Amino acid sequence: MLVTYPEAAHWPIDPARLDLVEEFRAKPRGPHGDELQKLLHRMRWNGDPQSDGRYVLVVTEPGKQWTLGRLPRQRGKPIELMRNHVFTSIAEAEWEVFKLRWEALTGTSLPPHLSGPLA
Amino acid sequence: MTDTTSVLGYAWPLVASPGEEITFQLSSPTLPSAEAVLVRVRCGDPDPNGPGLRLEELPASFDRTIGLTHQPIRPGSCAVVPDGPPLSALQSFTVGAFLWPTLPGERIQTVLSRWRGDTKEGWRLGLDETGRLEFVLAMQGKSWRVATTEPLLSREWVLAGAAWDADAGRIRIMVRSADPQAGRDRSQVVEAEGPTSMRWPEATPLAIAAHASTAGKETFEGFYDGKIDRPRLYAAAETLDGLHRLCETTSFPTTDQRLLGAWDFSRGMATDQVTDLSTQHLHGTLRQMPTRAVTGANWDGSTDRWTDCPAQYGAIHFHSDDVADAEWKPTLRFRVPTDWKSGFYALRLRAMQGAEPVESFVGFFVRAEIGKPTSKLAFVASTATFLAYANSALRLDQVHAEAMLEGLLTLSRDDAYLQEHRELGLSTYDTHADGSGWNISSARRPILNMRPRGNVFNYGNDTHFIDWLEAIGQDYDIVTDDDIHRHGVQVLKPYTCVVTGSHPEYISREIWEAFDAYQRGGGRHMYLGGNGFYWRIAYHPTVPHTIEMRRGMTGLRTWEGEAGETALAFTGEPSSTWRSNGRPPQRLVGVGFDAQVFTHSSPYRWLDGARAPGLGWLTAGIDLDTPLGDFGLRGNGAAGVEIDRVDFSLGTPPGTVWLATADRLGYGGTPAPEEIRTLHRGVMGDQNAQVRADLVFFPTANGGAVFSTGSIAWVCALSHNDYDNNVSRLTRNVLKRFLDPAPL
Numbered sequence: 051m052l053v054t055y056p057e058a059a060h061w062p063i064d065p066a067r068l069d070l071v072e073e074f075r076a077k078p079r080g081p082h083g084d085e086l087q088k089l090l091h092r093m094r095w096n097g098d099p100q101s102d103g104r105y106v107l108v109v110t111e112p113g114k115q116w117t118l119g120r121l122p123r124q125r126g127k128p129i130e131l132m133r134n135h136v137f138t139s140i141a142e143a144e145w146e147v148f149k150l151r152w153e154a155l156t157g158t159s160l161p162p163h164l165s166g167p168l169a
Numbered sequence: 170m171t172d173t174t175s176v177l178g179y180a181w182p183l184v185a186s187p188g189e190e191i192t193f194q195l196s197s198p199t200l201p202s203a204e205a206v207l208v209r210v211r212c213g214d215p216d217p218n219g220p221g222l223r224l225e226e227l228p229a230s231f232d233r234t235i236g237l238t239h240q241p242i243r244p245g246s247c248a249v250v251p252d253g254p255p256l257s258a259l260q261s262f263t264v265g266a267f268l269w270p271t272l273p274g275e276r277i278q279t280v281l282s283r284w285r286g287d288t289k290e291g292w293r294l295g296l297d298e299t300g301r302l303e304f305v306l307a308m309q310g311k312s313w314r315v316a317t318t319e320p321l322l323s324r325e326w327v328l329a330g331a332a333w334d335a336d337a338g339r340i341r342i343m344v345r346s347a348d349p350q351a352g353r354d355r356s357q358v359v360e361a362e363g364p365t366s367m368r369w370p371e372a373t374p375l376a377i378a379a380h381a382s383t384a385g386k387e388t389f390e391g392f393y394d395g396k397i398d399r400p401r402l403y404a405a406a407e408t409l410d411g412l413h414r415l416c417e418t419t420s421f422p423t424t425d426q427r428l429l430g431a432w433d434f435s436r437g438m439a440t441d442q443v444t445d446l447s448t449q450h451l452h453g454t455l456r457q458m459p460t461r462a463v464t465g466a467n468w469d470g471s472t473d474r475w476t477d478c479p480a481q482y483g484a485i486h487f488h489s490d491d492v493a494d495a496e497w498k499p500t501l502r503f504r505v506p507t508d509w510k511s512g513f514y515a516l517r518l519r520a521m522q523g524a525e526p527v528e529s530f531v532g533f534f535v536r537a538e539i540g541k542p543t544s545k546l547a548f549v550a551s552t553a554t555f556l557a558y559a560n561s562a563l564r565l566d567q568v569h570a571e572a573m574l575e576g577l578l579t580l581s582r583d584d585a586y587l588q589e590h591r592e593l594g595l596s597t598y599d600t601h602a603d604g605s606g607w608n609i610s611s612a613r614r615p616i617l618n619m620r621p622r623g624n625v626f627n628y629g630n631d632t633h634f635i636d637w638l639e640a641i642g643q644d645y646d647i648v649t650d651d652d653i654h655r656h657g658v659q660v661l662k663p664y665t666c667v668v669t670g671s672h673p674e675y676i677s678r679e680i681w682e683a684f685d686a687y688q689r690g691g692g693r694h695m696y697l698g699g700n701g702f703y704w705r706i707a708y709h710p711t712v713p714h715t716i717e718m719r720r721g722m723t724g725l726r727t728w729e730g731e732a733g734e735t736a737l738a739f740t741g742e743p744s745s746t747w748r749s750n751g752r753p754p755q756r757l758v759g760v761g762f763d764a765q766v767f768t769h770s771s772p773y774r775w776l777d778g779a780r781a782p783g784l785g786w787l788t789a790g791i792d793l794d795t796p797l798g799d800f801g802l803r804g805n806g807a808a809g810v811e812i813d814r815v816d817f818s819l820g821t822p823p824g825t826v827w828l829a830t831a832d833r834l835g836y837g838g839t840p841a842p843e844e845i846r847t848l849h850r851g852v853m854g855d856q857n858a859q860v861r862a863d864l865v866f867f868p869t870a871n872g873g874a875v876f877s878t879g880s881i882a883w884v885c886a887l888s889h890n891d892y893d894n895n896v897s898r899l900t901r902n903v904l905k906r907f908l909d910p911a912p913l
């Protein structure tokens with residue numbers, strides 16, 4: 051049986067590379083440079099092992115509004131909705147989750163000029 | 170937010186002719202009633218950036234307010250042998266089989282039993298909650314148990330059984346590992362005190378891979394995950410060697426009256442029947458379609474097809490989450506009026522759940538009656554593909570989904586429901602709880618993504634084409650894969666032009682050959698999709714609207730098949746991709762799957778082929794110097810999502826006109842595994858022009874022709890700029906010419 055292991059994602063993230071954070075904030079939906087692609091792939095393949103499940107969006111209004119949620123790793127367990135995280139664009143949501151993942155993976159917090167909402 | 174799941178249902182049959190009756194099986198755990206209205210589907214995609222939901226309400230013969238009840242679904246497959254005197258009178262006996270457990274230690278699982286779950290009486294051989302093999306006998310408050318001391322290994326064959334010697338008052342449990350070295354040995358015999366006589370519960374069936382919940386009812390529990398091969402029941406206490414001989418024997422002397430059951434799962438592979446070789450004829454029936462035609466403990470790799478050597482395929486892979494039939498009772502009956510047009514239809518159910526509106530749909534199809542076309546054009550409802558995708562939980566379960574889709578997963582209410590309600594049964598994209606691939610899909614259950622408001626992929630995208638036909642005022646008939654499979658080319662023949670939609674991916678041999686014959690007979694085929702004609706499937710020979718597929722070890726696969734298991738139980742045919750069956754899609758439609766791209770879609774650029782004299786009908790009104798389709802609802806381009814390319818070495822006809830290509834897809838263009846021989850770091854779309862979508866036209870015999878776009882995103886670009894755009898114009902030019910009977 052062929053299995054895809056999320057922990058196989060091991061591209062090393064350098065907490066000093068705030069330029070990649072800047073690049074993502076400028077263009078959350080891409081296209082992205084080579085290193086930012088690898089950083090995003092690390093985050094997306096890894097799927098938030100530090101939290102209670104993978105960050106996902108749940109559509110609250112098709113094409114208009116999305117709520118952040120956590121998809122448990124176990125089948126049958128409900129998706130946890132984080133109702134104080136509601137977005138009106140996917141780009142905003144991508145940025146919010148990027149910040150959460152950056153902080154979880156690097157163990158560092160982003161400087162104030164990079165921790166706000168999407169510019 | 171609209172609640173789309175508080176009431177669910179399914180239509181039977183899924184496809185009906187005008188004048189035929191459809192029953193709707195509905196269930197709600199919370200709503201006492203709902204307002205039911207029949208609708209004809211023009212666009213099922215609520216996305217506000219496109220046409221939006223477009224549904225036409227239709228008058229119906231039934232009351233709008235219908236009462237609802239809760240009808241549970243009982244997943245889990247097993248074999249059931251009706252009770253009989255040889256079973257109820259059993260004293261000393263031996264029971265066992267070869268086992269390949271897939272979830273040992275997950276929970277209590279029953280392998281072979283005549284046991285009542287409610288009173289905990291009878292006997293059962295199974296795995297305890299730690300995965301150890303156990304044998305339990307119990308009656309009237311007394312019980313005896315013996316178990317092994319080590320859990321069985323997942324996906325390793327063992328001979329496993331138990332015996333009760335009434336004369337000696339002893340019970341024993343027996344395990345012999347097929348491969349006893351390098352840490353795999355679980356061989357063991359453990360004995361314990363047992364009863365000297367037993368009176369068994371009455372009216373309790375013998376069950377394989379489960380046990381009865383109670384007496385006198387057909388409900389089961391304690392489902393086992395994994396394979397069971399050559400189960401045996403013998404009316405004397407045998408040793409481990411004796412059990413081994415019993416399980417290895419497949420031809421029994423009728424003189425030995427102690428043999429009560431020797432089930433041969435290699436017989437009647439496509440059926441729900443299991444055959445007992447003993448003189449007792451304790452034949453059984455399967456529930457919820459477990460996977461048959463799987464390798465047994467004796468499979469030696471000399472063949473990968475069960476039809477070559479059925480004796481090596483005497484196992485069934487049971488799953489605790491198998492569902493082939495929700496078994497709901499009809500809530501509503503409806504006779505399709507004879508004046509209804511063929512089409513995509515749905516029963517719309519509305520109610521209030523607290524303060525939240527409920528709007529849930531049950532999808533079904535009305536076919537144009539075979540041989541009675543009402544239009545020169547037919548659009549194919551890709552029902553085989555809709556079934557293959559039915560209740561896909563790919564994004565919920567597969568850890569690569571977010572990386573593959575290049576962005577946060579956006580889940581719908583349907584997804585959130587499916588995450589919690591696995592009893593609906595999943596799709597052929599998914600794996601069972603034990604990690605094995607899901608290879609059977611049926612329509613006797615609610616299907617969340619084959620209805621308006623469902624997650625858009627094949628079904629929702631295809632309604633964009635219906636919307637476009639309505640927008641341009643083009644009449645059409647709807648025909649379905651299920652009918653093409655059953656009746657062949659005669660379903661297509663009456664039409665001057667046949668269109669297959671965004672994703673006709675799952676194709677039986679019968680369907681492939683019907684399209685081939687249609688093209689050769691002068692038919693005009695427009696293939697407006699991507700990744701079409703890709704997987705080889707079979708329909709069940711007798712159960713309608715039920716397909717089987719085996720992914721094998723090639724193709725863009727969300728799970729990999731087991732070695733030796735690529736042949737279909739339903740027909741014995743090989744499955745996997747059509748390309749590995751000698752029929753690359755290029756041969757039928759000029760292009761074949763090469764890549765997926767989820768970052769963004771692209772426009773095509775016109776090639777010299779489009780400027781050839783004589784193609785003025787195709788390019789009329791289109792500027793060949795501007796990009797074709799730099800817009801659209803799927804990634805802002807007409808070429809994207811899943812895409813197909815020309816390859817003359819894979820069968821693209823020499824007479825093909827290569828009209829346009831989209832070969833600058835960037836790093837998001839990821840090739841299919843079968844497109845790569847040895848790997849190097851330059852295979853992605855930013856470096857590899859073999860990652861592309863191609864647009865082609867070629868004439869066929871007898872004045873026929875094929876036009877293909879090779880992209881799922883195509884039909885979702887048609888409505889751009891109020892349907893006035895070059896994708897729409899080109900599609901219209903081709904359609905107009907293809908509907909003209911003058912030979913091409």
Ligand SMILES: [Fe+2]
Nearest residue numbers: 672674700811
């Ligand atoms: Fe597909």
